[in-house]
Amino acid sequence: MSMKDISAKLEEYQKRLKQGKAKKVEPKHVQKIIDKLTRKEADLIDELAATTKPGKRERLEKKLETLHSSRETATWLMEKL
Amino acid sequence: MNSLMKRLLLPVILGFLVFGFWISPDFQEIAAGVAIFLFGMLMLEDGFKLFSGGFLERLLERATGSTLKSLSFGVLTTTIMQSSSLVSVITISFLSAGLISLAAGVGIIFGANIGTTTGAWLVAGFGLKVKISAYALPMLAVAIVLVFQRSKYLRGIGFVLAGLGFLFLGIHYMKEGFEAFKDQFDLTRFAMTGLAGLVVYTLVGAAATVVMQSSHATLVLIITALAAGQISYENALALAIGANIGTTITAILGAMTANYQGRRLALAHLIFNVITAGVALVLISPIRDAVDGVSAFVGIAEDDYALKLAVFHTIFNTMGVAIMLPVMKRLLAFLERTIKEDTPDISQPIYISESIEGFPAAIELALFKEVGHLHDNAIEVIAHGLNLHRHELYEAEDIEAYVASAKRPFEMDIDEAYETRIKVLYSAIVEFITRVSSGRMPEETVNRIHKLREAAERMVGAVKEVKHMRSNATLYTSSDQGTVTEAYNTLRTELARIMVEYHKMAETEPGDRSSLWLEEERKRVKRDKRATSDLVETLIRSGGLSAHAGTSFSNDAGYAYRAMKDMLEAARVYFAEVEGPMKEVERLLAMDEDELEDDAPDSMAQELS
Numbered sequence: 001m002s003m004k005d006i007s008a009k010l011e012e013y014q015k016r017l018k019q020g021k022a023k024k025v026e027p028k029h030v031q032k033i034i035d036k037l038t039r040k041e042a043d044l045i046d047e048l049a050a051t052t053k054p055g056k057r058e059r060l061e062k063k064l065e066t067l068h069s070s071r072e073t074a075t076w077l078m079e080k081l
Numbered sequence: 082m083n084s085l086m087k088r089l090l091l092p093v094i095l096g097f098l099v100f101g102f103w104i105s106p107d108f109q110e111i112a113a114g115v116a117i118f119l120f121g122m123l124m125l126e127d128g129f130k131l132f133s134g135g136f137l138e139r140l141l142e143r144a145t146g147s148t149l150k151s152l153s154f155g156v157l158t159t160t161i162m163q164s165s166s167l168v169s170v171i172t173i174s175f176l177s178a179g180l181i182s183l184a185a186g187v188g189i190i191f192g193a194n195i196g197t198t199t200g201a202w203l204v205a206g207f208g209l210k211v212k213i214s215a216y217a218l219p220m221l222a223v224a225i226v227l228v229f230q231r232s233k234y235l236r237g238i239g240f241v242l243a244g245l246g247f248l249f250l251g252i253h254y255m256k257e258g259f260e261a262f263k264d265q266f267d268l269t270r271f272a273m274t275g276l277a278g279l280v281v282y283t284l285v286g287a288a289a290t291v292v293m294q295s296s297h298a299t300l301v302l303i304i305t306a307l308a309a310g311q312i313s314y315e316n317a318l319a320l321a322i323g324a325n326i327g328t329t330i331t332a333i334l335g336a337m338t339a340n341y342q343g344r345r346l347a348l349a350h351l352i353f354n355v356i357t358a359g360v361a362l363v364l365i366s367p368i369r370d371a372v373d374g375v376s377a378f379v380g381i382a383e384d385d386y387a388l389k390l391a392v393f394h395t396i397f398n399t400m401g402v403a404i405m406l407p408v409m410k411r412l413l414a415f416l417e418r419t420i421k422e423d424t425p426d427i428s429q430p431i432y433i434s435e436s437i438e439g440f441p442a443a444i445e446l447a448l449f450k451e452v453g454h455l456h457d458n459a460i461e462v463i464a465h466g467l468n469l470h471r472h473e474l475y476e477a478e479d480i481e482a483y484v485a486s487a488k489r490p491f492e493m494d495i496d497e498a499y500e501t502r503i504k505v506l507y508s509a510i511v512e513f514i515t516r517v518s519s520g521r522m523p524e525e526t527v528n529r530i531h532k533l534r535e536a537a538e539r540m541v542g543a544v545k546e547v548k549h550m551r552s553n554a555t556l557y558t559s560s561d562q563g564t565v566t567e568a569y570n571t572l573r574t575e576l577a578r579i580m581v582e583y584h585k586m587a588e589t590e591p592g593d594r595s596s597l598w599l600e601e602e603r604k605r606v607k608r609d610k611r612a613t614s615d616l617v618e619t620l621i622r623s624g625g626l627s628a629h630a631g632t633s634f635s636n637d638a639g640y641a642y643r644a645m646k647d648m649l650e651a652a653r654v655y656f657a658e659v660e661g662p663m664k665e666v667e668r669l670l671a672m673d674e675d676e677l678e679d680d681a682p683d684s685m686a687q688e689l690s
Contacts, residue, residue, distance in 0.1 A: 013665060
């Protein structure tokens with residue numbers, strides 16, 4: 001997700017929060033999600049290490065890339081909150 | 082026979098009332114007192130239901146960790162709510178929804194039997210000694226102001242206050258009625274002594290409780306009649322024992338719409354109350370002596386039979402718990418043996434039932450499980466529709482190789498499977514949601530229920546899409562026909578991979594999984610779908626696919642990608658975070674549809690190149 005996208009979403013969330021239409025997110029909540037993403041990344045790294053088939057390796061690498069990107073976005077979000 | 086009795090019951094009750102009104106105007110006052118009392122109980126029940134969805138459920142979930150905790154919880158809640166019937170019905174609904182264990186449910190019911198004795202103390206000790214109508218009227222006036230407030234908790238307090246006000250007013254009218262009645266008739270003339278008296282009055286007490294659906298109301302009636310000298314102390318004791326048997330009828334009625342666990346609990350309630358009543362009848366003399374002893378010890382006057390009845394009620398219910406607690410494990414085993422676990426007809430709903438309506442936390446949990454049940458059926462139909470065995474698929478090291486090897490057509494009529502395994506269940510879920518949504522529920526529960534409906538709808542959509550592609554998928558993959566077989570196998574593999582991802586999510590503990598794990602699958606479906614139409618054209622032009630096979634494949638790819646998208650959305654919604662702030666984090670981090678595009682090469686092109 002691009003910084004532009006997440007910034008826009010964060011802005012929209014803060015508007016909803018001010019209107020009382022959203023629950024307040026604290027860094028600990030984001031941390032919980034980061035932990036879940038990290039756990040999945042670890043599982044995929046293990047699976048990748050045991051995989052030789054190029055097609056499957058490519059899939060796992062893409063999945064890892066997306067998870068890593070989600071985790072980076074989550075880390076950025078945690079800093080902003 | 083049953084329906085004849087049901088049809089006769091109402092005219093008999095109405096006839097009895099009309100006869101009573103005709104022979105005595107004071108009977109009207111007693112009957113009105115009972116009616117007002119029962120109306121008060123209904124309001125009390127409505128009031129407490131407004132607090133459900135929060136306080137009540139959280140307490141129930143946390144306070145049933147051990148037998149002692151469950152027992153104490155039953156005592157406490159029944160003392161507060163002044164209705165063991167309400168506590169029993171709520172317990173059955175929570176047990177049916179799987180929120181508590183059978184052992185916890187039985188513990189609560191035992192506790193409720195002790196808790197309900199506080200009602201006798203309330204009436205005997207307080208209701209008959211002070212002019213309670215003086216409290217009832219201001220309570221009603223304040224209650225009505227609160228009932229019209231917007232806040233549901235204030236409305237709840239209003240209903241509870243109004244309920245108590247009507248309870249007090251009902252007691253007042255019953256008391257007045259019996260006082261006046263005393264001058265006209267002497268019911269003690271009909272009093273029976275000895276065993277006959279015990280048996281007859283026990284049956285009368287049970288029947289009165291069945292009719293009024295409240296042992297509390299029967300007990301109030303007994304105490305006021307006793308205080309007015311209309312019945313003898315011995316007969317009052319038998320009536321109280323009978324009331325304990327009659328009260329089980331509410332739990333039995335409540336369990337009729339519940340699952341096997343609810344029925345087990347209702348049976349436990351019946352067994353407990355019948356055994357307790359039996360022991361009390363056999364040991365009536367020593368219990369009476371014990372009542373006299375305790376009464377003398379706590380300073381209750383020799384002739385204060387109303388308070389002595391309260392002592393009796395407490396002693397014999399506590400004795401029942403003391404008898405049953407040591408044999409609780411045997412009782413549980415007996416219940417499990419007698420009422421077998423329903424062999425689930427997987428085409429029918431398992432978790433949702435009328436018994437949980439009115440209890441938001443139970444509704445949410447039961448719906449979550451029922452939608453999971455629907456998803457399970459749907460994934461089975463999808464897998465079989467693609468000629469795949471789910472368990473082989475989940476165990477496969479190489480999904481692509483497994484799919485290519487699964488050539489044998491699965492013996493199934495997918496239209497029939499859809500009708501029997503999916504549509505019946507989905508319709509029941511939608512009907513249940515429509516029905517419960519018309520009730521009062523916390524906003525968060527309403528939102529969650531809507532999301533669960535969406536998760537159900539999406540998965541049903543996926544089955545419909547696979548239904549359309551089944552015949553071609555079977556035709557082109559049951560034997561090797563070159564490029565077209567490879568193309569269809571690629572679609573089957575993609576669908577199979579999503580089923581595997583769903584399975585992995587379902588197998589992970591709720592606290593460990595995140596719907597964000599599916600982001601890459603969402604991206605992949607999007608880019609594969611985008612590339613497929615271009616690829617089909619290329620293959621037709623190069624002669625890799627005939628125009629006929631190419632057109633079929635193009636249509637079926639459309640169905641397949643919609644099925645993939647529906648399955649992923651169903652999984653994302655179903656496995657999404659439930660707690661408010663966590664839900665917000667997922668919402669912030671999840672990609673929107675337009676963000677899913679990227680430039681990665683599509684798998685279909687790679688597979689066929």
